[in-house]
Amino acid sequence: MAFLQLDALSKAFGPHKAVDGLTLGVEKGEFVSLLGPSGCGKTTTLQMIAGFVEPSGGAIRLEGKDLLAVKPAKRGLGIVFQSYALFPHMSVAENVAFGLEMQGVAKAERAKRVAETLGLVGLGAFAARFPRQLSGGQQQRVALARALVIRPQILLLDEPLSNLDAKLREEMQIELRQIQRTVGTTTILVTHDQAEAMALSDRIVVMNQGRAEQIAPPHEAYERPATPFVANFLGKTNLIDGKAVRPERIEFASSGLAGTVRTRIFQGNHWLYQVETASGLLTVIRQNAGGTMPEEGASVHLAWAAP
Amino acid sequence: MKAMPYLLVLPALVLFAAVVIVPLAMTVALSFHDWGQYKGIEPVFILKNWREVLEDSYYYEVFGRTFRIAALVTLLSAVFGAPEAYILNRMKSPWRGFFLLVILGPLLISVVARTLGWALLFGGNSGLVNKALMSAGLISAPIPFMFTETGMVVALAHVLMPYMVLSVWAALQRLDPQIENAAVALGAGPLTVLRRIVLPQAMPGILAGAVIVFSLAASAFATPAIIGGRRLKVASTLAYDEFLNTLNWPLGATVAVILLVVLATLVIVANRLVERRYAQVFG
Ligand SMILES: Nc1ncnc2c1ncn2[C@@H]1O[C@H](COP(=O)(O)OP(=O)(O)OP(=O)(O)O)[C@@H](O)[C@H]1O
Ligand SMILES: [Mg+2]
Numbered sequence: 070m071a072f073l074q075l076d077a078l079s080k081a082f083g084p085h086k087a088v089d090g091l092t093l094g095v096e097k098g099e100f101v102s103l104l105g106p107s108g109c110g111k112t113t114t115l116q117m118i119a120g121f122v123e124p125s126g127g128a129i130r131l132e133g134k135d136l137l138a139v140k141p142a143k144r145g146l147g148i149v150f151q152s153y154a155l156f157p158h159m160s161v162a163e164n165v166a167f168g169l170e171m172q173g174v175a176k177a178e179r180a181k182r183v184a185e186t187l188g189l190v191g192l193g194a195f196a197a198r199f200p201r202q203l204s205g206g207q208q209q210r211v212a213l214a215r216a217l218v219i220r221p222q223i224l225l226l227d228e229p230l231s232n233l234d235a236k237l238r239e240e241m242q243i244e245l246r247q248i249q250r251t252v253g254t255t256t257i258l259v260t261h262d263q264a265e266a267m268a269l270s271d272r273i274v275v276m277n278q279g280r281a282e283q284i285a286p287p288h289e290a291y292e293r294p295a296t297p298f299v300a301n302f303l304g305k306t307n308l309i310d311g312k313a314v315r316p317e318r319i320e321f322a323s324s325g326l327a328g329t330v331r332t333r334i335f336q337g338n339h340w341l342y343q344v345e346t347a348s349g350l351l352t353v354i355r356q357n358a359g360g361t362m363p364e365e366g367a368s369v370h371l372a373w374a375a376p
Numbered sequence: 377m378k379a380m381p382y383l384l385v386l387p388a389l390v391l392f393a394a395v396v397i398v399p400l401a402m403t404v405a406l407s408f409h410d411w412g413q414y415k416g417i418e419p420v421f422i423l424k425n426w427r428e429v430l431e432d433s434y435y436y437e438v439f440g441r442t443f444r445i446a447a448l449v450t451l452l453s454a455v456f457g458a459p460e461a462y463i464l465n466r467m468k469s470p471w472r473g474f475f476l477l478v479i480l481g482p483l484l485i486s487v488v489a490r491t492l493g494w495a496l497l498f499g500g501n502s503g504l505v506n507k508a509l510m511s512a513g514l515i516s517a518p519i520p521f522m523f524t525e526t527g528m529v530v531a532l533a534h535v536l537m538p539y540m541v542l543s544v545w546a547a548l549q550r551l552d553p554q555i556e557n558a559a560v561a562l563g564a565g566p567l568t569v570l571r572r573i574v575l576p577q578a579m580p581g582i583l584a585g586a587v588i589v590f591s592l593a594a595s596a597f598a599t600p601a602i603i604g605g606r607r608l609k610v611a612s613t614l615a616y617d618e619f620l621n622t623l624n625w626p627l628g629a630t631v632a633v634i635l636l637v638v639l640a641t642l643v644i645v646a647n648r649l650v651e652r653r654y655a656q657v658f659g
Binding site for chain 2: 119120141142143145146150151152155157167168171172215219
């Protein structure tokens with residue numbers, strides 16, 4: 070049995086099933102992402118693990134023991150909320166120290182671990198500030214430090230990066246992955262950003278309407294999507310004769326499926342084409358290698374390896 | 377162009393001056409005038425009234441009572457009002473509206489009717505509650521209510537409670553419910569969450585409510601007048617009596633000015649404290 074095991078976990082709000090029979094095993098030290106569109110039940114799943122939402126069916130086991138019988142305050146999980154939920158009336162150091170205080174860790178040890186953890190997230194110089202006086206990215210790292218400092222068995226992250234701008238988000242993704250590798254904490258990340266899930270996770274759980282459509286490593290889910298939903302959700306995809314073909318797998322060739330370039334968009338490191346063919350409008354992505362590329366209105370032939 | 381903003385505030389400024397500043401200045405001036413039983417008010421500048429108020433222990437007693445009552449009312453309304461606001465904030469939609477109405481109820485009823493209601497419940501031997509308690513054998517003599525400070529405190533706390541509840545509620549509404557969950561996840565029990573997480577965040581609301589309740593309690597007139605009568609005077613009923621019964625307007629003005637200065641100072645100091653303490657935290 071896995072370290073953390075969700076068994077046919079369900080939650081119904083009235084007649085509406087927010088989570089519908091989700092089964093998932095998370096190994097120790099693993100980084101798993103729950104990925105899916107808005108309203109598919111990601112937060113509800115996380116809140117059930119945390120203990121703030123009571124499941125209407127199924128079981129959650131941690132190291133084989135029933136987690137549902139344990140009060141939320143005793144589960145010892147580290148949680149980073151989407152809104153950060155920092156304590157506004159406490160300084161950064163006090164925020165991070167709170168969990169240790171609740172565990173009854175002695176003052177000297179507390180100070181040491183707070184300093185250590187703040188160093189880990191790169192906020193050593195900000196210990197005396199209040200949350201209000203920090204940027205969004207810094208607040209997010211305080212929330213992360215607050216969750217990490219108690220050395221939780223499992224780290225739960227609910228869209229922790231969604232409030233950040235693109236550049237900061239990318240930096241934080243790298244930092245998050247590094248920290249997780251260093252500390253080795255089992256981590257469950259909730260996100261609706263497929264790039265983020267693929268960049269960070271050992272495995273992703275693609276969710277749709279409360280169910281897991283596919284549970285697999287990112288590369289496998291991308292290359293061999295189990296359902297059309299997964300194929301569509303994990304990046305652009307063309308449906309040719311009932312088969313999903315990724316746009317970057319299609320090449321311009323001297324022979325093959327004939328078509329006409331409808332639109333051509335330059336996107337820096339690649340070109341994005343829409344090509345009108347007998348199989349419909351296909352999306353083609355070509356790396357920008359510096360050479361000349363077919364122009365709009367040009368007649369082209371498309372070829373791809375069978376998926 | 378630069379004069380435009382000043383021109384725009386001019387009408388409001390004139391109105392403010394006419395209805396607030398001028399009467400206030402006149403009251404202050406009045407407190408330095410002389411008065412005699414037969415000669416009436418003489419517009420001269422003397423310190424007689426001020427000396428009388430500041431030297432006679434009777435006035436100290438009245439002011440002492442005024443601020444003691446106001447302090448107790450503030451304490452009572454904080455002790456009951458803050459938890460009330462917390463519970464209200466946690467209620468679901470239809471109930472919340474209903475109980476909000478219940479809490480605001482005292483404000484919707486005339487102060488005279490409400491105070492007389494208290495008098496009917498507790499007034500002497502014939503008061504309903506006293507009668508019931510005595511016939512149940514729980515007390516042997518009626519609980520004194522009329523003409524007591526206790527009575528004034530209870531009646532004032534009842535009517536001023538809504539200000540505290542609304543003020544704390546406004547503070548609590550800005551609170552992210554996930555913050556409490558965050559504390560729970562870190563291992564805090566319900567009492568710790570209340571004491572360490574909710575209360576500190578509600579504190580600006582409690583302090584703001586306290587300033588409002590204290591000022592209103594210290595300057596309240598109708599309730600102390602009905603419950604305290606002429607026997608148990610507070611600053612406002614004292615000033616009223618000087619104005620309308622003794623006709624010693626200058627002395628009444630002195631009492632009124634002292635009350636005003638104390639309250640204004642208090643509000644300003646409290647505001648400063650709150651701002652200094654919370655500006656950086658809550659912005
Ligand atoms: N307390 C609640 N009462 C009723 N319905 C709820 C409640 N909480 C969530 N739901 C419903 O359950 C479904 C799943 O909600 P959930 O918050 O888990 O979605 P999510 O996947 O986290 O979405 P998002 O990406 O928008 O955060 C939604 O349809 C939502 O409306
Ligand atoms: Mg969510």
